[in-house]
Amino acid sequence: MYSDKVMDHFRNPRNVGEIPDANGIGQVGNEKCGDIMKIYLKIEDDMIKDVKFKTFGCGAAIASSSMATELIKGKSVEEALKLTNKAVMEALEGLPPVKIHCSVLAEEAIKAAIDDYHQRAGQ
């Protein structure tokens, strides 16, 4: 049911953890629906120097978080804001229809973390 890419990112997730001095943190989802994603960003000179995640959720949720962090690492904030759930899904070589919301959640988590960064920066 899952692509090899999803299984790879589920079993060997990239960028798991927290960033103690993160300057942008976003959390989306809720326990009731079974998925929570929390993204930590370290942004310097409008560049995403580091990104980490923590996720409560199914295989697709963990793989989507992992892939989304990979896709924005080293990118500019502007580029990161352009990340879509479709791009996450494509990079994962597809998700089953019932799991598409996981990629949506990953996109939202990144945007929430960038929003938090902008708010902290007073923008």
Added chain:
Amino acid sequence: MMKDIYLDHAATTYTDRRVLKEMLPYFNEIYGNPSSLHETGRKAAKAVATARAQVAAAINAKPEEIYFTAGGTESDNWALRIALAGKDKKDCHIITSAIEHHAILHACQQLEKEGCAVTYLPVDEYGRVSVDSVSQALKPNTVLVSIMAANNEIGTLEPIREIGAILKDKPTLFHTDAVQAMGAVPVNVEDWGVDMLSMSAHKFYGPKGVGALYVRKGIKIVSFIHGGAQERRHRAGTENVPGIVGMGKAIELAQESLSEESARLTTLRDKLINGIIERIPEIRLDGHPTERLPNNVHFCFKYIEGEALLLSLDAEGIRASSGSACTSGALDPSHVLLALGLDHGTAHGSLRITLGHVTTEDDIDYVLDTLPGIVERLRMMSPLFNQQEGGKTLV
């Protein structure tokens, strides 16, 4: 070598090779249609009759009270229709429980659309239906009480005999879905006082696609599937002869090994339950500690999600199951877990491990060696798990 440990026997069992051997001639040697009058047909009819007697003997019924079906779901649906036979649905009341299999629950919901009133009895924290609640829910127009003998997710055994006793002298029919109980615990329709009972062969090492419904003699039967005159004109369609033969053999074998095997599985089950409790903090054993199927282990692990747990176990060669929403493609976790009073978050972290004939103590040891690391790893990944507090408090 890569491990391959099947611990999902509640989902289905393999077909026992002795059962398969019994079935094989009925595909291409004794392939007659049991309705045919010639010798080829008569041989097939004889095989069906033998299987009917085997099934009847296993539950202390008469052969003429056994009707073969395509499985547990058909049996459940049919039982509901039989209870309503010749009655005005709008004046009928059915009592069932909140933790029934969807074959009963969704069929009851359909009957509600057709005008029936249905009471879904709640269960206690262990998943037990209270006998008193059945008495209290009874109305003069209650045509049927349908309570499962054993729950398919959490393994809790329901007080069927006690419910049977209170319904004994009442016109209300009593049906039990014994799909999980058959072959696992003694099933006796007289002792239990049930009027109808559903079973499915693939849960006790028989083939898929065949089941049976027991209907006590004297109860008016309405057909559910219309057509030919099979099953004494009550269930149309050419008999699944190999499947029926397999079901008969499987039930006979299950009866022979039942007491020994249930004792062996209970020991392994309790070793696994106690081992998990000793090794992993912040978990909940679901289902009744003792009044449960000999092969069922069910836990909720806080802060993590069941599908991730299941896939991680699968990667280590352990085949289990979960009641989390993600595994069913639904938005909500299992209705059974919610009926126990669990919150959504906890229910999402569920894991069912069901043992079987092939399960050894080594398998249990392997699960106990493997599971704690997986739970730990997923918890370290979870934003709900507070590492600073050593995982002892909820964030």
